[in-house]
Amino acid sequence: TSSGPTLFGLPMKQASLITLTFQNSALTLILHYSRIMPGVPGDHRYFASTAVFLNEVLKLAISLTFSIYEVSRTLAPQTPATVLFEQIYNQVFSSDSWKLAIPATLYTLQNTLQYVALGNMDPVHFQILYQLKILSTAFFSVVLLGRSLTTKRWIALVILTMGVSIVSLSSNDTKDSSPLMIHDFSDHFFPRSMHELGQIVGGVGDVARELTKRTLDQVSDHAASGALLGRRSASYEGIDEDQNDAAAALLNPSLGITAVLIAVAVSGLTGVYFEKVLKDSASPVSVWTRNIQLSFYSLFPALFVGVWFKDGAEIAKHGFFDGYNWVVWSVIVFQSIGGILTSLCINYADNIAKNFATSISFIISFLFSVAVFGFQMTTTFTVGTVLVLGSTYLYSGPDRKRGRPPPITIVQ
Ligand code: C5P
Numbered sequence: 001t002s003s004g005p006t007l008f009g010l011p012m013k014q015a016s017l018i019t020l021t022f023q024n025s026a027l028t029l030i031l032h033y034s035r036i037m038p039g040v041p042g043d044h045r046y047f048a049s050t051a052v053f054l055n056e057v058l059k060l061a062i063s064l065t066f067s068i069y070e071v072s073r074t075l076a077p078q079t080p081a082t083v084l085f086e087q088i089y090n091q092v093f094s095s096d097s098w099k100l101a102i103p104a105t106l107y108t109l110q111n112t113l114q115y116v117a118l119g120n121m122d123p124v125h126f127q128i129l130y131q132l133k134i135l136s137t138a139f140f141s142v143v144l145l146g147r148s149l150t151t152k153r154w155i156a157l158v159i160l161t162m163g164v165s166i167v168s169l170s171s172n173d174t175k176d177s178s179p180l181m182i183h184d185f186s187d188h189f190f191p192r193s194m195h196e197l198g199q200i201v202g203g204v205g206d207v208a209r210e211l212t213k214r215t216l217d218q219v220s221d222h223a224a225s226g227a228l229l230g231r232r233s234a235s236y237e238g239i240d241e242d243q244n245d246a247a248a249a250l251l252n253p254s255l256g257i258t259a260v261l262i263a264v265a266v267s268g269l270t271g272v273y274f275e276k277v278l279k280d281s282a283s284p285v286s287v288w289t290r291n292i293q294l295s296f297y298s299l300f301p302a303l304f305v306g307v308w309f310k311d312g313a314e315i316a317k318h319g320f321f322d323g324y325n326w327v328v329w330s331v332i333v334f335q336s337i338g339g340i341l342t343s344l345c346i347n348y349a350d351n352i353a354k355n356f357a358t359s360i361s362f363i364i365s366f367l368f369s370v371a372v373f374g375f376q377m378t379t380t381f382t383v384g385t386v387l388v389l390g391s392t393y394l395y396s397g398p399d400r401k402r403g404r405p406p407p408i409t410i411v412q
Contacts, residue, residue: 004348016344017357023341024361025368027334028123034327035119036251046323047315048115049306051332052108056298058336063291064088070288091289092296099277100290104297106270111335112306113263120256127362128167129260131388134160134355134395136268141351144272156395163387166380271342271351278347287347291340352396359392 007015035045071087072079117126135157141147149157278290307315315322345354366385370377377385 013348020341021361025365032118053302060295067288100293101297108301110266113259117259140272159391167384356396
């Protein structure tokens with residue numbers, strides 16, 4: 001395996017999984033912050049549909065760049081550029097390229113749902129619920145790829161579901177620890193020129209503190225009352241009252257939960273479908289060609305359904321880039337890189353290994369919240385989290401070989 005392509009000096013499989021782990025933690029925190037951050041420029045928060053669209057444009061550009069590099073290495077030094085582009089064109093629009101239109105549409109939906117979810121719930125609970133991807137991935141692997149799962153893996157899936165349920169119910173007894181006011185932190189430690197950076201650190205701090213107070217207890221309130229939760233006020237200490245109201249007005253945890261659960265189903269289905277297309281092709285097609293196809297077909301639903309149909313009227317009024325700042329651009333860049341890394345993980349490893357990487361990413365975000373932001377765990381939360389991580393380990397760990405020969409007895 002070490003003779004294949006490498007990244008940061010590591011074989012592609014390990015490198016893509018490790019990088020995805022860190023990318024995922026960063027994206028979850030920054031995406032959530034971008035949806036709740038106070039003091040957005042202009043009079044409007046940015047349109048998620050435009051970010052989903054630009055994410056695809058950027059992914060297309062990145063994939064095309066790698067594809068040009070890859071194809072050019074196979075050509076003689078003096079080959080004209082037209083030949084190079086013709087080759088890429090022929091690969092991208094080969095007869096089976098239409099197969100990517102389906103996952104492209106589904107990934108666009110999933111990416112949109114991610115904005116809805118993280119705009120309405122905290123990142124730690126989001127990541128916990130998102131672990132259910134393991135369940136949906138297993139389900140679609142069995143149904144679509146005809147794989148069979150070992151008993152150990154089914155047990156792991158049951159434990160996972162229990163763990164996620166326990167965590168979902170855990171926030172009723174969360175206490176506000178929040179000893180550390182991150183806005184104070186940024187005021188004291190960041191020089192003026194780094195004010196914006198301070199603001200984002202402050203925002204991430206609010207996110208971590210916020211989850212010690214609410215979100216899923218609001219959801220269980222909601223479940224108990226059976227009524228539509230609507231927009232509940234959140235408490236963002238350290239932010240001005242107006243900003244507090246503005247941020248809180250955006251949150252709707254029941255909508256957030258629904259969005260994650262649909263995203264979970266779509267993720268499993270699409271990941272498995274993409275893996276099937278990638279690995280089942282009669283003639284090998286490079287992952288970069290597949291990525292170009294995927295981003296190309298994603299542009300249509302992203303543009304016509306998202307930007308034009310869903311937000312068209314508002315965008316016409318406020319402008320495509322309304323509410324954009326460097327935080328939003330960071331989200332777009334992080335998401336594009338994440339998409340590319342995901343494709344590399346699926347290609348060089350598989351969907352299940354990819355999900356394992358995201359579980360580790362959850363531990364990183366969580367430990368970060370504990371160490372830096374003073375997030376306090378409740379017992380229920382800890383038990384649920386241990387079950388989720390333990391089950392992930394159980395699922396991803398190597399299977400014991402069946403039919404092992406009996407131990408050799410040495411007769412003296
Ligand atoms: O959560 P999950 O691992 O299913 O996330 C998949 C993400 O990776 C989506 O944002 C999707 O757009 C992206 N992706 C991609 N290119 C691929 C496969 C996935 O951009 N080839």
